[in-house]
Amino acid sequence: MSDPHPARASPEKEDKRTFLQKVAEFIHPGPDSTAELIETLVDAQDNDIIGAESRVMLEGVIRMADQTAGDVMVAAPRMDLINIGSPYDEILNIVIDTAHSRFPVYEGEIENIIGILLAKDLLKLHRAPELNIRALLRPATFVPETKGLNDLLREFRGNRNHLAVVIDEFGRVAGLITIEDVLEQIVGEIEDEFDIPEDEGDIFGLSDRAYRVNGDTAIARVNEAFNVALVPSDGVQDFDTIGGLVAHEMGHVPKRGEHHTLSGLNFFVLHTKGGAVRWFKVSPVADDDRTG
Numbered sequence: 001m002s003d004p005h006p007a008r009a010s011p012e013k014e015d016k017r018t019f020l021q022k023v024a025e026f027i028h029p030g031p032d033s034t035a036e037l038i039e040t041l042v043d044a045q046d047n048d049i050i051g052a053e054s055r056v057m058l059e060g061v062i063r064m065a066d067q068t069a070g071d072v073m074v075a076a077p078r079m080d081l082i083n084i085g086s087p088y089d090e091i092l093n094i095v096i097d098t099a100h101s102r103f104p105v106y107e108g109e110i111e112n113i114i115g116i117l118l119a120k121d122l123l124k125l126h127r128a129p130e131l132n133i134r135a136l137l138r139p140a141t142f143v144p145e146t147k148g149l150n151d152l153l154r155e156f157r158g159n160r161n162h163l164a165v166v167i168d169e170f171g172r173v174a175g176l177i178t179i180e181d182v183l184e185q186i187v188g189e190i191e192d193e194f195d196i197p198e199d200e201g202d203i204f205g206l207s208d209r210a211y212r213v214n215g216d217t218a219i220a221r222v223n224e225a226f227n228v229a230l231v232p233s234d235g236v237q238d239f240d241t242i243g244g245l246v247a248h249e250m251g252h253v254p255k256r257g258e259h260h261t262l263s264g265l266n267f268f269v270l271h272t273k274g275g276a277v278r279w280f281k282v283s284p285v286a287d288d289d290r291t292g
Contacts, residue, residue, distance in 0.1 A: 037062060060186035069152055070145030072185060073166045073175035078256045081106055082117055084134060088125065091133065095119045097210070097281055098270060102163045104176060105137055111173055113165055116140050142167050145174055153182045209284060212270065215243030215277035226282070228263040242267075243277040261285055 038059055045055045080098045082091055084107045095103070103117045115137030125131055141164040143152060156162060156179040168174040202214040203225050213222065219230055222242045232239060232248055239245045246267050247253055250260050254277050259268040268281040 057186055064149045064153075064182075064185045067149045067185060068145060069143050069147040069149065069164070069166050069177050070174065072149070072181050073145075073177040074181070074256070075175045076110075076173050079104065079173075079176055081110060081113075083107075084114060088133070091117075092122060095122060097212075099212075099279075102178070104140060104163075104165055105133075113140050113173065116163060140165055143177070145169070149182050149185060152177070153179070156182065211282045213242060213267075213280045213282045215241060215246075215280060217242050219245055222282075226265060228265060230263050230265075242280070246277065246280070 041050070041055045041058055044050045045052060050058070080094065080100055080103060082094060082103045082105045084105050086094075101119050103119070104113045105115050105117050106113050114134075116139070117133070117137055121136040122133075124136065125133070141155075141159070141161050143155075143164045143166055145166055145168055147166075152164065156164075162179040164177055165173060166175045166177055202217040202221065204212045211225075218240060219242055222228070223230055230242070230245060232245060239248060246260055246262070249262060250258070254260070254269045254272065256269050256272050259266055261267070264285055266283050266285045268283070269277055270279040270281050272278060
């Protein structure tokens with residue numbers, strides 16, 4: 001006797017591809033390497049399937065899978081650190097001059113990082129001067145140089161911690177990495193507190209006769225503001241910005257923490273992005289300290 005009930009369809013999702021689609025996919029299999037996958041994204045953009053910004057972000061996600069904390073960290077020599085034993089005014093000046101939101105804090109030696117200080121927490125000392133800065137510290141997170149960026153981003157999102165100290169294979173401080181450093185591998189440069197629109201100014205007064213100067217500021221503007229005559233030492237006149245002039249005089253792309261003296265002014269590199277100086281701290285140099 002035949003079964004009165006017809007066989008039920010498989011619970012698996014129905015394959016709705018047409019015969020021609022199946023043949024095309026058989027003839028042209030999917031990419032089998034990262035390079036081929038990126039080429040596929042380029043083709044997708046060329047065929048108006050995805051936009052240029054979407055392609056860049058997708059490429060960033062793909063490339064990030066092969067990157068580690070050591071690849072994108074700020075190296076130890078360029079870290080802005082705070083000594084727990086420093087006077088409050090000195091700590092405040094560091095916070096103002098660098099304009100970071102978080103700082104690793106060490107005690108005794110730089111390798112002994114005891115916590116993270118948030119710049120906004122310093123405001124609590126104005127309400128309660130009896131507080132000790134040590135009481136304001138947040139726990140520091142340590143990660144190895146080999147930590148994958150995918151895993152690190154997941155941890156950043158999970159514990160709401162936006163900065164980690166990177167440790168090398170010997171347990172020494174190799175650098176630091178922030179959630180912004182990781183996200184920039186996907187979406188490109190992220191605007192931060194240094195990124196002020198051009199029409200909002202390029203030279204800002206700080207404490208102790210110092211100024212914060214945008215690296216894209218015209219040389220003529222700097223000359224006028226500081227009453228100097230900055231010109232290339234070798235007579236080359238192909239520079240429009242102060243960042244380009246200082247890089248030329250130093251002979252290499254300046255890194256954060258480096259400084260150079262020109263016409264009685266000390267140019268201290270506060271912040272770099274994309275291989276160029278975004279902000280200098282500029283201050284006058286004593287006559288007996290001038291080197292250029």
